[in-house]
Amino acid sequence: MHNDVVLVIVVGTALAFDFTNGFHDTANVVATAISTRAMSPRLAVGFAAVLNFVGAVISLAVAATVAQDIVSSSAITTTVVFAGLIGAISWNLITWYFGMPSSSSHALIGGVVGAAWAYAGASAVLGDGVLGKVLIPAVIAPILAFIVGIVGIALCYRVVGAQRPGVVARGFRLGQVASGGLLALAHGTNDAQKTMGVITLALVANGNISANHFHVPTWVVISAASAIALGTYVGGWRIIRTVGSRIIRMDPAQGFLTQGAGSAVILVSSHFGFPLSTTQVISGGVMGAGAGKRLSAVRWGVAGDIVTAWLLTLPAAAAIGALTYAITRVFGTGVAGPVVVATVALLLVAYGFVRRIQQGAPVPAG
Amino acid sequence: MALAEIVDTTALWQTIVAALVTGIGVTLAFSIAVFGIARFVELGRDGRSVAAAGFGAVAAVALIACAGAVVVGVIVMTQK
Numbered sequence: 001m002h003n004d005v006v007l008v009i010v011v012g013t014a015l016a017f018d019f020t021n022g023f024h025d026t027a028n029v030v031a032t033a034i035s036t037r038a039m040s041p042r043l044a045v046g047f048a049a050v051l052n053f054v055g056a057v058i059s060l061a062v063a064a065t066v067a068q069d070i071v072s073s074s075a076i077t078t079t080v081v082f083a084g085l086i087g088a089i090s091w092n093l094i095t096w097y098f099g100m101p102s103s104s105s106h107a108l109i110g111g112v113v114g115a116a117w118a119y120a121g122a123s124a125v126l127g128d129g130v131l132g133k134v135l136i137p138a139v140i141a142p143i144l145a146f147i148v149g150i151v152g153i154a155l156c157y158r159v160v161g162a163q164r165p166g167v168v169a170r171g172f173r174l175g176q177v178a179s180g181g182l183l184a185l186a187h188g189t190n191d192a193q194k195t196m197g198v199i200t201l202a203l204v205a206n207g208n209i210s211a212n213h214f215h216v217p218t219w220v221v222i223s224a225a226s227a228i229a230l231g232t233y234v235g236g237w238r239i240i241r242t243v244g245s246r247i248i249r250m251d252p253a254q255g256f257l258t259q260g261a262g263s264a265v266i267l268v269s270s271h272f273g274f275p276l277s278t279t280q281v282i283s284g285g286v287m288g289a290g291a292g293k294r295l296s297a298v299r300w301g302v303a304g305d306i307v308t309a310w311l312l313t314l315p316a317a318a319a320i321g322a323l324t325y326a327i328t329r330v331f332g333t334g335v336a337g338p339v340v341v342a343t344v345a346l347l348l349v350a351y352g353f354v355r356r357i358q359q360g361a362p363v364p365a366g
Numbered sequence: 367m368a369l370a371e372i373v374d375t376t377a378l379w380q381t382i383v384a385a386l387v388t389g390i391g392v393t394l395a396f397s398i399a400v401f402g403i404a405r406f407v408e409l410g411r412d413g414r415s416v417a418a419a420g421f422g423a424v425a426a427v428a429l430i431a432c433a434g435a436v437v438v439g440v441i442v443m444t445q446k
Contacts, residue, residue, distance in 0.1 A: 058440070058443055058444045059444065137378070140382065145385075148386060148389035160400050163408075164408070172400060256396065260393050264384075270443065271443055272381050274377075
């Protein structure tokens with residue numbers, strides 16, 4: 001009985017994570033379209049929310065990777081998954097508070113790895129999977145988006161450079177509506193699936209699903225897709241500002257290119273089951289599109305801050321995940337630990353929101 | 367253990383090549399479409415309708431190529 005209560009808490013926490021993922025990450029998806037005025041903020045966010053939902057239900061390769069290739073399912077309990085999720089949510093909210101676009105994906109993977117390590121030692125972590133499916137693609141993907149951005153913008157300016165700026169700008173603004181939609185779809189395929197993978201991992205740990213007959217239940221797909229879409233709609237306006245205007249000032253061609261580069265890298269990676277950081281990929285594309293026009297157009301100081309946040313994400317989320325597991329165990333192996341930790345986490349989140357709103361309310365949609 | 371045994375290098379290379387080809391290819395095709403539309407508008411305004419139609423056709427082909435790439439991409443995603 002108490003295992004089922006913990007499972008319900010885990011599913012609720014995972015969906016809360018998915019919501020913060022949409023809130024935190026998907027803002028980056030719409031930032032370029034808003035920055036270049038291709039779409040109004042409200043339209044861009046609504047459009048992204050719908051396409052995130054669609055993207056979340058069209059592929060399950062990334063969910064399979066998260067559930068099967070990161071930690072050993074035989075060494076996982078629902079409490080471990082819960083602690084990992086708290087680690088990820090905490091890191092997401094800390095970076096949101098400071099307006100830094102770090103990676104929700106790496107926060108989630110870091111949190112689960114940290115909690116699993118605290119529970120069963122290093123053997124619970126599938127090092128090959130973490131290295132081959134997470135760390136190496138994490139390094140390659142933003143570089144790939146940077147290359148697509150820098151080469152693409154050079155070709156683009158070469159083709160349209162001599163034309164009237166007004167017609168070209170209108171053309172690329174229209175293109176941004178399509179590329180922005182594709183990017184939102186790509187985001188849904190990669191990010192919502194990580195939550196599906198974690199919930200499935202908890203279901204395996206709780207004995208609801210056999211590890212030998214892995215599948216993601218339909219209710220998990222629909223609920224995760226809905227949570228990320230809702231988070232997207234609420235929006236992370238502070239981070240929109242950082243990605244949309246603080247790295248570079250973008251023209252519509254650069255905005256189109258950034259979204260196109262991001263979509264291409266994320267969709268292809270999702271197809272092969274690589275759980276990427278969409279934030280890293282889009283930031284790589286933004287920097288490439290900026291550097292392709294003029295190296296000094298990129299605010300390398302801001303880019304450096306983002307890289308620092310990336311480097312910190314996995315270890316920081318892992319540490320918080322491990323600490324959360326240790327705190328949970330203080331209350332024994334039953335339901336008390338997760339209930340106490342979830343309650344404290346909710347109170348801290350509410351406090352953080354109130355403080356942030358008091359300091360300066362986020363930009364409202366519209 | 368060799369890195370090649372841990373990493374699915376085939377999938378990784380396919381990811382790199384496919385992302386580069388589609389990312390740069392679609393951008394180039396859309397740029398050509400914008401170029402074609404800009405020339406179509408300009409030549410149409412000057413009354414050179416045959417030349418304008420040619421650029422309009424170039425723009426249409428480029429837009430169809432972009433749309434085709436997107437559709438194929440989504441179909442491939444849904445088939446795995």
